[in-house]
Amino acid sequence: MNLKELSRNLGLSQTTVSRALNGYPEVSASTRQRVEDAARAYNYTPSTRAKSLATGKALAIGHVIPVSNKHEMVNPIFGDFIAGAGETYAKNGYEMILSIVADADEQKVYESLKARRSVDGVVVHGPRMEDPRIPFLHKIGLPFVVHGRASGCRLPYAWLDVNNRSAFQRATDFLFDLGHERIALINGLEDMDFAHRRRDGYCSALQSHDCVIDTALMRSGEMTEVFGYYCTRDMLSGDHPPTAILCSSLISALGVRRAIEERGLVMGKDVSVVTHDDALSYLQNGGDVPIFTATRSSVRDAGRQLAEMLLATIADPMLPTPYRLLEAELMVGSSTGPAPRKD
Known part of the structure; x- marks a missing residue:
């Protein structure tokens, strides 16, 4: 079933149905409930493209990986982080765009994502000391969060890191x-x-x-x-x-x-x-x-939390710049013991 058929069955305009499904406040609570109940009954899910047109958002988050860091693609740490972030995106109706780019083209890719409105924000991976991506993303006005921190960067930016x-x-x-x-x-x-x-x-x-x-x-x-x-x-x-x-x-x-x-x-x-x-x-x-x-x-939990931070910033750009410092737990296993006695 498509939006036109659902609207016809409800006796409502496509605009009203679309606005009800996308949480617009001008739709009454009773109408929204009626539309949501019908959508579940008919197993209707609005397309990402339709939701994007209705909300004015891309409903996608970008992850740009330079070729020099392409090993991250097969790194289980990166995989777990993406899995955690992906759970949050899916829960909120967002998709993920993953781009592998030549190092020299990284800034051009960010500019293109911004110009084409392909994404609503990006996650910056593997920050280096005084990472140049942070001032660049500030300059072009593309919302972003950093997985980690960049020592020496004095601009305010959103981040989540382990201590x-x-x-x-x-x-x-x-x-x-x-x-x-x-x-x-x-x-x-x-x-x-x-x-x-x-x-x-x-x-x-x-x-x-x-x-x-x-x-x-x-x-x-x-x-x-x-x-x-x-x-x-x-x-x-x-x-x-x-x-x-x-x-x-x-x-x-x-x-x-x-x-x-x-x-x-x-x-x-x-x-x-x-x-x-x-x-x-x-x-x-x-x-x-x-x-x-x-x-x-847990890097998977870090992915979930960082995605939530970015989506909150996208939803309300006036929020204070968020940051979160996680503390690691020391777990004692069988790999440590008293120092060997000196001869």
Whole structure:
């Protein structure tokens, strides 16, 4: 059934039916209820195009991914975030437009989305230090929210982030409480804001324990299993290997464990490991007892919350610029234990 047929059955104009289904206040409560009941009875769902014409909105949210970051498409963290955001979009009658673009064309794509009114807003992924996308989106007037933060950006902008600095400071303190002093950090790419904040938390904890910051125990790179493996293999082969490793990704932590076991060592006994766990749907950190001690925060829930923030901003542009800082929970698993006794 289409809108014309539904309107004819109700004896109402198509404009009235459309306005009733889209929540316009000038339609009486009794008429709106009558239209909604009929739409359910006839299993009628207005097309996105029709709703867009009725509301003046695109009813779509954009996610623009530069080619240099296309690995995010197969990253389970990105997948869980998109799933969470998608739940919120669907619940509110919005669609998602995902664009993979050449890095040099990213600003042109944002301009095109704005000019063609293809989307009502966009989500900015993977913010870097002083990220240029934030002032650019301000300039063209396209509503946006940032998944994370961009240190050095002084313009107001909407964001949702995990307290990465606090999480890694707490994780490092936890390892010190277990007697560890040689604590390594296997981080993400440190031009990414989250990795910069995690390193700051780690270094702050070392300094608070009067421990010298040893750059030989610090690595940063793409958070893959292989990266975690090679970094750990290299550090464990040194003259003064770490007794504990703090890792920025559960995926990298799997490589850390592989390198530990390859040397005939036992994770949690010979080398302790703490990682960050995004509570992923398809890569879970054990069952009732976590495999890895981890700072945990659900990236799927972050997707839901960030989408809600953006849709609220689109609905009422006069709202104060929203932001939300989530605290990670430290979950103790079997990957940590007291520091080995010195010979």
